Amino acid sequence: MEKEFLTLIQKNFPIARRPFAELAETLGSSEKEVLDLYRALKEQKVIRQTSAIFDTKSLGYKSSLVAFKVENIEKAAAIINAHPGVSHNYERDNPYNLWFTIAVAPDSKLGLEKTVEILAEKSEAESFIVLPTKKMFKISVQLDVKGDRAKKEKLKRAKKEPMVLEPVHYEMIKGLQKDIEPMKEPFKALVEALGIDYETLASEAERMKKAGLMRRFAAILYHRKAGFTANAMVVWKVPEERAEAIGETVAAYSAVSHCYLRPVYPEWPYPLFSMVHGKSKEEVESIVEEMAGEIGIKEYNYLYSTREFKKVRIEYFSPEFEKWEKRVVGR
Template sequence: MEKDFLNLIQKEFPIEERPFEILAKKLNSDEDKLIEIYKKLKDEKIIRQTSAIFDTKSLGYKSSLVAFMVDDIENAANFINTHPGVSHNYERDNEFNLWFTIAVEPDSKLGLEKTVELMAKKVNAKDFIVLPTIKMFKIKVQLDVKGDRAKKEKLEKKKKIELKLEPLHFELIKRLQEDIEPVKKPFEKIVRDLNIDYETLKKEAQNLQNAGILRRFASILYHRRAGFNANAMVVWSVDEKNALEIGEKVASFTAVSHCYLRPTYPKWPYPLFSMIHGKTKEEVENVVKDIKKEINPKDYKYLYSTREFKKQRIKYFSDEFKEWEKKYA
């Protein structure tokens, strides 16, 4: 039951008046039992958070993956973590040893490049590379806790609708970022505070999703607690003329949660990035072998994370962005 539940809520947690009741019907269970299971999995730190996953670019934010080469990694990580747009920050086993994702708000005075340059200067980085997304093939963190999914999957391609953001949408974006409580009506406060009904909440959330602003509302797990003790960022050196076709092939593997095309540098000839999750290192490396057979890369490299310094959702449209720039710029 728990594994079925985890697979289900990683895919989508319903934005409804009584979501646990809807999930219970799908699992032939009952609402109270599922709420207890959810609370237990939260207490055991298997479920990290259940909230909206927004598309940074669609909200007007500029973002990038960045890699620093630093000596004092702990102090460097601590400073980088002060930025509210840093959502992930890891030590990885490479000469570029500190890897983080950063986003800056639409009206940032510094902008993305200047922010990264300021950070590099503050932490005495010996070198750094900025790796924005050229093409996103896949972003879908759904750990197969049951182990019954096929090795490969068909990628979803949805048409986006045009949506002019109204004040209500901005309020929903702010509030749907918050983690839900294990109660029968977890969205009750949003409905009450915004003076709307559940039908409006559901409709406008769906509009945000149809516009590609809201990717999905779902649960994210603590990987290791869920049994996925190995994950690797695997970067691939491939023929850039065929990179789009190759990226689609890599992204089709179920164990690949993220797949992006990024720029190359003379010191970094790897345009294709993939994040691969497995229960063991051997499992991850078997997936890599399968991918290698299919795409025949020039070269590839494992970037295992050795320490997690930060992993949290960005709070969009927060005053913290302006406060950070005021303090450090």
């Protein structure tokens, strides 16, 4: 039941009065048994967080992947991690040794580029490259804990339905970002604070999904505890005229959780980025070799993470963004 449960909640955790009871019904179990399992998997650090996964760009934030070349990596990582828009920060096996994702708020006074420049200066980076998304083919971290997914899967892209956010939606976003605790009614405090019922919470969350504001409400796992001990950011040197077709092919592999086209630089000729997960380094490299054969690309590079400095969900519409900017500009 554990594997079935983890598969379910990675796809969708119900937004309902008694979500664990709904999950129990699907699993043919009891609410207590499912609650106890969830609590145990949280304590064992198999489940990292269960909350809404929002689309940064759709909420008005500007974001990018950034790579720094630094001497004192611990000092640089601490400086970078202090920014509230940094969600991921890793040491990677490359001359550009510190890789992080950063977002700045819609009302940022500094903007993305200036913020990165300030971080580079403070962390004494020798050089850096800014790698915003030019085209996103896939973003979906759902680990195949059961081992029954097909090697390749058809990518689904639903047509977005426009939605205008009202004040209640911003409060919903703040509340739905919070991690789900192991209790019978984990959304009770939120519906009471918003003064709405569970049906409204669920229906408005569904509207945000259809608008592309929320990708899904689901659990994210600790990869290693879930059995996926290896992952690599694989970057590909692909010809511009074939880049989109190749990106679609790579993204179709179920072992790939992220796949993007990004800018190139004289010192960085790799426009296609893919995150590949496996239960061993050998499995990851076997998948990559198969992909390389299919797409006919011989120039690619593995960027293995050697240390994780930060991995969190961004708290959207938090006052911490404005506080950070005021602090760094000295007023």
